[in-house]
Amino acid sequence: MLTKEDTHKELFTMGHTGCSGCAQSMAVKLILEVLGKNTIATTATGCLEVFSTRYPESSWRIPWIHSLFENSAAVASGIEAALKITGRKNGTTVLAQGGDGGTADIGLQALSGMFERGHDVLYVCYDNGAYMNTGYQRSGLTPFDAYTTTSPSGKQSFGNSRPKKYMPQIAMAHRIPYTAVASAGYPVDLQKKIKKAASITGPKYVQIDVPCTPGWKYEPRYSVKIARLAVQTGLYPLFEAEYDKIISVKKISKKVPVEEYLKLQGRFKHLFKDEAGRMEIEKIQKIADENIVKFGLL
């Protein structure tokens, strides 16, 4: 039985200013439930950092530090090294967090260094597919053809013209002991992966698909549904890897056409206007189909 008083004791507390329906805040809550009190966290600049620490308030009930936009992994490396050298590691999980921009773009160098040096840090990337905190600019993890304020759709363009970066594979290429891709649409799977990551010594990378209501332009009630559709279409394959080998994938029971996913989101609405848009949807279907084959999702 969970009482109202219990809910006020969560390690990541309510009272933060994330948007109504923010899947990123849901993921953080689920992660801290698994990691527990003996955790020290860093957070790169971005939505999570801003909405969870509106001074003099904080949603964190664990030691927490705001790094810069680019160096969450470097700050976490320092914390881990200091705990080790002073003999105070004692099973503490060092959790480094960043958005997709803070991870795959500006923070990539710091993250690569953390992997290379072999720090015992769990790095979590909250992937909402753009720089949301500053007004929905394109990142390296923005999906193909999505509208963002720096990849607008119009007469000359269907939105983001570049493919989404294979960030988990970049982590795997460092041959770290554990890499996983999870989704706010599958909370049990997400918590299982975080638990496993925390049990492994060394650098770990977990990337989570976290829909964003104003950035993706949909009604808040669909956050979980959209996250699930991303998986069921094959557009966001969930898997686990040890070193550079994939060891498990989340199978999809029945392939869902990408339209089902795209049509719920305003960031893709320009694809539903005419024949040219329909051809673009076919390209997105091809991305999903290729994922299904590559990862053996069906």
Add this chain to the structure above:
Amino acid sequence: MDFDFKIGIIALPGAALANKTGSFANEVPVFKQKTCTGCNLCIYYCPEGVVYGDKKTKIYNFDADYCKGCGICAEECPVDDIEMVLVEK
């Protein structure tokens, strides 16, 4: 020189509870308690963590002080036992 460091850059753990985000909500859930199976999914999926209740009695409720009215609990309830209603302010 004497300094008073009481005002620092540290915020107390969980101090965000002072911020009643219930003011965000245009709609709030009603737990109809008719078809509920006690699956706990509403607790799992609420992004704010404001749903509480009991699997055994199948009685669930939410904290109106913090609920942002997103409607995810209602959307995800597999047996349609949660309904969103307009808040009157």
